[in-house]
Amino acid sequence: MSEKLVQSTGNGLHSSIPKLNVAVIGAGLVGSLAALNFARKGYEVDLYEYRQDIRTAELVQGRSINLALSQRGRQALAEVGLEDEILSTAIPMRGRMLHDIKGNTSIVLYDPCTKQCLYSVGRKHLNEVLLNAGEKFPNIHRHFEHKLSPFQEDAEAKADLIVGCDGAFSAVRQQMIKNYGFNFSQEYIEHGYLELCIPAKNNEFQMPANYLHIWPRDTFMMIALPNQDKSFTVTLSMPFKVFADIKTPKDLLEFFIKYYVDALPLLGEERLIKDFFKSKPQYLLSIKCNPYHYKSKAVLLGDAAHAMVPYYGQGMNAGMEDCSLLFSIISQTGITLDKALLQFTESRWRDAHAICDLAMYNYVEMRDLTKRVTFKCRKFLDTTLFRFFPTIWVPLYNSVSFTSMPYNKCIANRKWQDKILRNVFYTVLSGALVTGTALYVMNL
Amino acid sequence: MSEKLVQSTGNGLHSSIPKLNVAVIGAGLVGSLAALNFARKGYEVDLYEYRQDIRTAELVQGRSINLALSQRGRQALAEVGLEDEILSTAIPMRGRMLHDIKGNTSIVLYDPCTKQCLYSVGRKHLNEVLLNAGEKFPNIHRHFEHKLSPFQEDAEAKADLIVGCDGAFSAVRQQMIKNYGFNFSQEYIEHGYLELCIPAKNNEFQMPANYLHIWPRDTFMMIALPNQDKSFTVTLSMPFKVFADIKTPKDLLEFFIKYYVDALPLLGEERLIKDFFKSKPQYLLSIKCNPYHYKSKAVLLGDAAHAMVPYYGQGMNAGMEDCSLLFSIISQTGITLDKALLQFTESRWRDAHAICDLAMYNYVEMRDLTKRVTFKCRKFLDTTLFRFFPTIWVPLYNSVSFTSMPYNKCIANRKWQDKILRNVFYTVLSGALVTGTALYVMNL
DSSP states (O other): OOOOOOOOOOSSOOOSSOOOEEEEEOOSHHHHHHHHHHHHTTOEEEEEOSSOOTTTOSOOOSSOSEEEEOHHHHHHHHHTTOHHHHHHHOEEEOEEEEEOTTSOEEEEESOTTTOOOEEEEEHHHHHHHHHHHHTTOTTEEEEOSOOOOTTSSOSTTOOSEEEEOOOTTOHHHHHHTTSTTOEEEEEEOSEEEEEEEEOOBTTBOSSOTTEEEEEEETTEEEEEEEOTTSOEEEEEEEEHHHHHHOOSHHHHHHHHHHHOTTTHHHHOHHHHHHHHHHSOOBOOEEEEEEOOEETTTEEEOTHHHHOOOGGGSOHHHHHHHHHHHHHHHHTSTTOOHHHHHHHHHHHHHHHHHHHHHHHHHHHHHHHTGGGSHHHHHHHHHHHHHHHHOTTTOOOHHHHHHHSOOOHHHHHHHHHHHHHHHHHHHHHHHHHHHHHHHHHHHHHO | OOOOOOOOOOSSOOOSSOOOEEEEEOOSHHHHHHHHHHHHTTOEEEEEOSSOOTTTOSOOOSSOSEEEEOHHHHHHHHHTTOHHHHHHHOEEEOEEEEEOTTSOEEEEESOTTTOOOEEEEEHHHHHHHHHHHHTTOTTEEEEOSOOOOTTSSOSTTOOSEEEEOOOTTOHHHHHHTTSTTOEEEEEEOSEEEEEEEEOOBTTBOSSOTTEEEEEEETTEEEEEEEOTTSOEEEEEEEEHHHHHHOOSHHHHHHHHHHHOTTTHHHHOHHHHHHHHHHSOOBOOEEEEEEOOEETTTEEEOTHHHHOOOGGGSOHHHHHHHHHHHHHHHHTSTTOOHHHHHHHHHHHHHHHHHHHHHHHHHHHHHHHTGGGSHHHHHHHHHHHHHHHHOTTTOOOHHHHHHHSOOOHHHHHHHHHHHHHHHHHHHHHHHHHHHHHHHHHHHHHO
């Protein structure tokens, strides 16, 4: 690798890593954010995207339309000065609104104490804001509709550093997978998803807007997030087998009458039938790898490094947090690029694996556990303890969504809480037994 | 896929799957065996190998020189009429000969009851026998030094069925990995291996020939298998970090004096130094995937489907067993190719995952547990029970190496044995306690 030295553009950020030519592969959410970060540090950035510019595209295919922005994503946006702009149009979701099989609803607030919430944001809008912010930097060179073979002898690929932000099916990772010592797994789940729509009615939301709506049905579920245009994007998740069994409009309506009776009139029969049969259910997969870098030459961020099933709403947030971490490491005085990338891998992989596992687990929780009494009891206990000890007792969901606690520590924290509750339970039980026995003996 | 119908060549084997053009990728042990099987059934077979013909090659690089053949491999060789030829020159290994740190040896027989043993065979010899056997079939077309991009528009790739026997870094799998629903993992271990040699002396073995020699040293180990030419191939397995710490011939000799004092004079200082520093330690990895097939178009066998660390000596045996299973399925009357390949995946993946896990576990056992008293007690118990109940109580190692019990069932079987022993232990313990207490009370 050439040891080019380009002076800092004097943006107030210091780093001892020479200012190199960086090729960012993928101009999605994480790629646009990474490009912005490198540009702010004075690097020359080539941003490659094989799709057309999302700002001029009609439709974004194959990816979910809206996303739940939480603390880690907000933090990363704040670092590039975009948090306020995004939050100004985002829709806060204060909790889960659960819809039972009869259509009755109940609310579980995410954080009754400190009132933190998730924000529903449109993928397209967020991506546009990030790309527009990049327009201010003459050192970002955008290349849309440009398919890249990153390790080939392309002129474009002669970058000093390749940043793979090219998603779950990353071409950059595809090259790295051949390297000795590159650990990798991709795991598909047996459930697929399909997006439907609850349109606005008389320019109003058809359901309360400030909630993430969930229809838990044990082995499958449906969720809905509010959009800026007062519609809801509805995601139906279930086993491919169940999708396949719905063959006709009649099957579909019967299925919805049975399981989602309150949603049916909101979706509208005609629109539901059209949306359901126009596309196939999409696959969902979990990707883990380690390391994320190759020498000082390449690094993976976002889904390319750790795609996850979407049930913790952390895919985008984790990807954006990758940027925060990488740039905090690169900004250390005296660090070299190869050491920085190694440090990025070492500080990140356990947390990325952890959130992949949590996302998988949360699918079970969302579709099944939310209905159970034990879940509700635990939720009540957690909330109560959180209220009294807000810095000591942060429930798992809150630590993941509303703090920047490393994901792996969130899990360790939860295990510690489980242990305490278990000990308290046994102490109380023993106490009750002893007291009961004593009372019984005395009565004798 | 074209539904070509080629009549059976009347070799006495029946199958309702039309006789198609099959491209076998890789002419190693599993590829040569698969080609032989297809040819015997009357299929047209193109056998592609990117290396030169092993029969004319001087040196086989990058793969272990000798291998432990056991029941599953023997069975697969018997099916193509080659078992006797291979066994006639193979060297039986009746047990493990353990070398302690002072150089004292002890023997643990694999099977003191029915006297089954492993056979040390040369990779090159076995591969040659398989390729030579294929020469008899005019319907096998060999293409050596031929690099293939199997899914490209090559004339060669217009086969009806592609059989990927191209090892741990399979190019065929590399194409399949992009398909939706293809689960895959590759996991490197933090230990590498290096091959050394204990040469023959005065045309005699320098150690007892009929054992697999093991020098277990907790976090690392060395093993040796006998060769036809009365040498031993020695494999040193240890963390890369430990390899890296041995920088000079002096370091190396001190290391061997400390850990392998009895082996040092047999290896010879000069030869050891030359062998150790001439090459880098090799990586070891475990590969799992599911499915093994793509429609009726492609199937993976052997290391391409399930590479494993070499510590159960089952890599080759499992690959050859793949052939046995695939051809028993294909031979079913009335089955179609797509159904046959699906059935192959479904019957095989759990067992392949199981042997990958067992191989990983056996590394711990070989380098560490073999020295422990608990291991020796269990081994004694297992052997005793096996002697009295040879059909009921088959110890794990024996069921894996000396039977064709599905690997996953071997594990289930072991768990059942563990449970029984645990129950017996607790029953005996409770009995002793009760008796002890009774005696104590009576004495009072």
